[in-house]
Amino acid sequence: MKFIYNFLPLFLIFVCSFSVFGQGKINIEQADSFEGSTNENGEPFRKLIGDVILRQGNTRIFGDSVILYSQKNVTEVFGERVRVVESDTITVTGKKLIYNGNTRVAQMREDVIYKDPSMTLYSDHLDYNLPANLAYYYEGGRLVDSTNVLTSTEGSYHTISHMASFKDSVVLVNPDYTLESDTLQYNTQSKIAYTQGPTLITARDGNQLTAQAGSEYLTTQQQSIFGLGTVETEKYIISADQLFLDDVQKLYRATSNVEMVSKDENVVITGDSAIYRRNLGITKVYGKAVMRRPMEMDTLFLSADTLVSVEDSIPENERILAYHDVRVYRSDLQALSDSLSYHITDSILYLYRDPILWNNESQIVADTINLEIIDGQVRKMNVIQNSFVISKDTTSNFNQVKGRDMVVDFDQGRIKSIDVNGNGESIYFVLEQDSIVVGMNHILCSDMVLRFAQGALNNISFYTDPNGQLIPPHELAKADKELQGFDWRIDERPSKEQVIKRTALKQRNGTDKNSIIPDVDIKKVEQQLPSSQ
Numbered sequence: 001m002k003f004i005y006n007f008l009p010l011f012l013i014f015v016c017s018f019s020v021f022g023q024g025k026i027n028i029e030q031a032d033s034f035e036g037s038t039n040e041n042g043e044p045f046r047k048l049i050g051d052v053i054l055r056q057g058n059t060r061i062f063g064d065s066v067i068l069y070s071q072k073n074v075t076e077v078f079g080e081r082v083r084v085v086e087s088d089t090i091t092v093t094g095k096k097l098i099y100n101g102n103t104r105v106a107q108m109r110e111d112v113i114y115k116d117p118s119m120t121l122y123s124d125h126l127d128y129n130l131p132a133n134l135a136y137y138y139e140g141g142r143l144v145d146s147t148n149v150l151t152s153t154e155g156s157y158h159t160i161s162h163m164a165s166f167k168d169s170v171v172l173v174n175p176d177y178t179l180e181s182d183t184l185q186y187n188t189q190s191k192i193a194y195t196q197g198p199t200l201i202t203a204r205d206g207n208q209l210t211a212q213a214g215s216e217y218l219t220t221q222q223q224s225i226f227g228l229g230t231v232e233t234e235k236y237i238i239s240a241d242q243l244f245l246d247d248v249q250k251l252y253r254a255t256s257n258v259e260m261v262s263k264d265e266n267v268v269i270t271g272d273s274a275i276y277r278r279n280l281g282i283t284k285v286y287g288k289a290v291m292r293r294p295m296e297m298d299t300l301f302l303s304a305d306t307l308v309s310v311e312d313s314i315p316e317n318e319r320i321l322a323y324h325d326v327r328v329y330r331s332d333l334q335a336l337s338d339s340l341s342y343h344i345t346d347s348i349l350y351l352y353r354d355p356i357l358w359n360n361e362s363q364i365v366a367d368t369i370n371l372e373i374i375d376g377q378v379r380k381m382n383v384i385q386n387s388f389v390i391s392k393d394t395t396s397n398f399n400q401v402k403g404r405d406m407v408v409d410f411d412q413g414r415i416k417s418i419d420v421n422g423n424g425e426s427i428y429f430v431l432e433q434d435s436i437v438v439g440m441n442h443i444l445c446s447d448m449v450l451r452f453a454q455g456a457l458n459n460i461s462f463y464t465d466p467n468g469q470l471i472p473p474h475e476l477a478k479a480d481k482e483l484q485g486f487d488w489r490i491d492e493r494p495s496k497e498q499v500i501k502r503t504a505l506k507q508r509n510g511t512d513k514n515s516i517i518p519d520v521d522i523k524k525v526e527q528q529l530p531s532s533q
Contacts, residue, residue: 012368012451016157020317024056024073024101024102024232024512025056025070025073025101025261026054026055026056026061026068026070026073026074026075026099026101027055027056028046028048028052028053028054028068028100029053029054029055029060029466030051030052030061031048031049031050031051031052031053031066031283032049032050032051032052033046033048033049033050034046034047034048034049034051034147036159037299037306038305041158043071043072044069044071044165044524045068045069045070046066046067046068046070046385047065047066047067047068048065048067048068049064049065049066049068050064051064052064052065052066052077053438054068054075054077054099055356056101056104057085057384058087059070059084059085059086059130059383060084060085060106060184061077061083061084061085061097061099061106062077062081062082062083062084062085062296063077063078063081063082063083063097063198063246063375064078064079064080064081064082065077065078065079066078069398072100072102073100073101073102074098074099074100074101074102074245074414075097075099075101075156076096076097076098076099077096077097077098078095078096078097079095080095081093082095082096082097084097084099084106084108086130086159088318089116089117090114090115090116090159091109091113091114091115091444092106092112092113092114092115092126092128092135093108093111093112093113094108094109094110094111094112094113094126095109095110095111096108096109096110097109098206099238101288103129103131104129104130105127105128105129105130106127106128106130107126107127107128108122108126108127108128109124109125109126110456111124112124112125112126112137113137114126114128114157116159116162118145118162118188119143119144119145119157119162119164120143120144120145121129121135121137121141121142121143121144121157121164122141122142122143122144123137123139123140123141123142123451124139124140125137125138125140127142130256130513131158133158134156134157134158134159135156135157135159136154136155136156136157137154137155138153139158140153141154141155141187142147142407143155143157143164143166143186145188145191147174147191147220148173148174148186148191148193148219149172149173150164150166150170150171150172150173150184150186151169151170151171152166152167152168152170152171153167153169153171154167154168155164155167157188161187161189162170162187162188162189162190163185163186163188164185164186164187164188165183165184165185165186166183166184166186167182167183167239168182169182170182170183170184170195172184172186172193172217172219174219175204175221176203176204176247177201177202177203177204177247177360178201178202179195179199179200179201179217179523180195180199180201180202180531181195181197181198181199181200182197182198183195183196183197184199191218191219191220192217192218193216193217193218193251194216194217194280195211195214195215195336196213196214196215197212197249198210198211198212199211199215201224203247206234207231207232207233207234207278208231208232209224209226209229209230209231209232209243209245209377210228210229210230210231210232211226211227211228211229211230211243212227213228213229214227215227215229220246221246221248221517222235222244222246223244223245223246223247223248224244224245224247225242225243225244225245226242226243226244226245227241227242228241228242229242229243229254230243230423231243231252231254231276231401233276233278234263234311235262235263235264235281235311235318236255236262236283236309237260237261237262237263238252238258238259238260238261238274238276238283239254239257239258239259239292240256240257240258240259240274241255241256241257242254242255242256248357250277250278250279250280251275251276251277252274252275252276252278252291253273253274253275253276254273254274254275254276254358255272255273256272256273257270258270258271258272258273258274258285260274260283260285260309260346264315265293265344265345266293266294267291267292267293267320267344268292268293269283269285269289269290269291269293269309269320270285270288270289270290271285271286271288271289271290271307272286272287272288272289272529273285273286273287274286278293280477281310281311281312282308282309282310282311283308283309284306284308284309285306285307285308285309286305286306286307287449288303288501288502289303289307289322289500290302290303290305290307290499290500291303291320291322291342292309292517295330295347295373295376295377296376296377297373297376298330298331298332298376299330300327300328300329300330300373301327301328301330301496301499301500302322302326302327302340302499303322303326303327303330303499303502304322304323304325304326304327304340305323305324305325306322306323306324307320307321307322307433308320308321308323309321310320311531315344315345316345316346318343318344318345319341319342319344320341320342320344321339321340321341321520322339322340322341322342323339323340324338324341325338325505326338326339327494327498327502327505328340328349328351328357328494328499329494329495329496329498329499329500331413332359332360332378332413332414333357333358333359333378333413334357334358334493334494334499335349335351335355335356335357335358335369335371335502336354336355336356336492336505337351337353337354337355337356337369338352338353338354338355339351339352340352346372346495347373347374348370348371348372348373349369349370349371350368350431351368351369351370351371352367352368352371355367355368355369356489357369357371357381358490358493359378359410359413359414359415360414360415361391361392361393361456362389362390362391362392362415363390363391363441363488363489364381364383364387364389364390364406365386365387365388365487365527366383366384366385366386366387366388366406366409366490367384367385367386367396368383368384368385369381369382369383369384370384377410377412377413378410378413379407379409379410380407380409380410381406381410381479382405382406382408383405383406383407383408384387384405384408385404385405386402386404386485387402387403387404387405387420387502388400388401388402388483388485388486389401389402389406389408389418390486390488391415391452391456391457392488393431393434393456393457394434394435394456395429395431395434395435395436397429397437397481398427398481398486398488399428399429399439399457400426400427400481400482400486401418401420401424401425401426401427401428401448401450401460402419402420402423402424402425402426402482402483402485403421403422403424403425403447403448404421404422404423405420405421405422406418406419406420406421407419407421414452414454415452416451416452417449417450417451417452417454418449418450418452419447419448419449420447420448420450421447422446422447423446423495424443424444424446424447424448424462425443425444425445425483426441426442426443426448426450426460426483427442427481427482427483427532428438428440428441428443428457428460430470435461437473438473439470439471439473440470440471440473440476440480440481441460441468441469441470441471442467442468442469442471442480443460443462443466443468444467444468445462445463445464445465445466445467445468445528446463446464446465447462447463447464448460448461448463448472449461449463450467491506491523492505492506
């Protein structure tokens with residue numbers, strides 16, 4: 001049997017429905033007309049037509065056409081204006097709704113829009129569990145707030161905590177970057193996003209950052225923390241156990257197992273911590289900081305308390321600065337100094353403040369030393385101010401030469417010649433058959449040229465008023481065998497392990513470290529970076 005009621009007064013519908021269904025039932029608040037019937041299973045229902053409004057507690061449901069199953073306390077709602085309003089703060093709209101009054105779960109379909117004061121959620125397939133305060137979707141959705149737009153295949157939103165969870169193909173679009181991840185949680189009030197798996201961020205300037213572990217993004221402050229993160233800039237790829245990004249200050253901090261790889265040059269820098277100033281193009285690495293650069297059949301290792309990489313639009317100006325307890329190692333040379341500047345493109349090493357360099361059996365010291373490396377081979381060394389070269393011969397005597405400045409040429413990794421310019425003085429032991437000392441030449445002159453064969457001193461040419469003498473072996477006293485300032489520091493010569501692992505070296509002997517200031521003001525560069533503490 002079918003009953004049809006048309007245009008009943010609003011108050012009559014409301015009173016009847018409330019008295020029949022009671023508390024917890026879906027109540028009819030308004031309808032233009034309704035009819036009663038049963039479905040094919042014999043279940044009774046009411047079909048409501050027109051401007052329909054249903055209510056259950058603080059939940060109101062609006063639609064154009066409604067089927068209400070009173071016994072099951074379930075309703076189906078259709079039309080262009082399907083809407084669920086919860087406590088006047090949450091609104092869900094769509095074109096089709098199935099609402100269970102017992103479980104209080106609303107299943108909204110087609111062009112679904114979920115709104116609360118902090119965000120708007122779009123989907124074609126959304127379920128809203130009112131007791132759990134949870135809205136969720138499975139077939140794609142998009143959340144929009146005042147700061148970000150997030151999309152994913154699956155997602156949920158908790159109305160009390162304002163926490164949204166996203167899974168599968170998650171993309172967060174911010175005005176300054178785009179974030180991609182498999183899983184993400186986002187708080188629409190604090191604007192903080194969290195990820196638990198692999199994450200990729202692409203900044204507006206093209207720089208990219210990836211994270212393999214948990215990450216946190218303070219989107220309004222433009223700050224991020226990444227676990228097992230990697231950031232890719234125009235020049236370098238920087239990775240660490242943890243990365244911190246402040247996009248307002250254009251600052252990156254990296255801690256634990258830091259590695260910085262040059263994309264253009266074959267250079268890798270490692271350390272315990274790093275700071276990168278993106279707008280300045282300056283990276284500071286400290287805590288067992290080590291640089292390595294393969295060269296032909298060898299590798300150059302450079303370590304210091306702190307390494308600073310300086311980027312520049314002019315490639316020739318790009319350099320790496322090292323300061324305090326600088327150590328250099330490759331198979332054909334080793335060096336120590338307080339400070340160093342390495343020009344990457346030109347492959348020139350500038351060593352400052354008590355620099356000392358060893359090549360095979362030779363030791364070289366001066367106020368400043370710069371070393372040219374061409375095609376992986378050491379080719380030339382400029383030794384500036386207070387230059388002193390010591391070379392141990394086969395009889396364990398020390399050939400010595402000192403002067404104002406020197407130019408040292410190399411061949412196949414060995415010293416080929418030394419040009420002494422100004423205030424030249426030398427001690428040279430004359431040998432017979434490489435084992436018998438014939439005498440010792442002690443010569444003073446303005447300039448001289450020393451030539452070597454197989455790394456050993458072969459002969460010397462003297463220029464501009466040479467003054468010298470050959471002293472027989474039996475007349476040599478210990479004081480005669482050493483020029484003033486002689487200091488054989490072989491115990492300080494660093495091994496490969498001492499350079500790479502930063503193990504202890506012999507204490508320096510107090511040589512003046514304030515002899516010259518580098519051409520690049522290292523302290524000025526350091527002042528542009530935040531404290532490493």
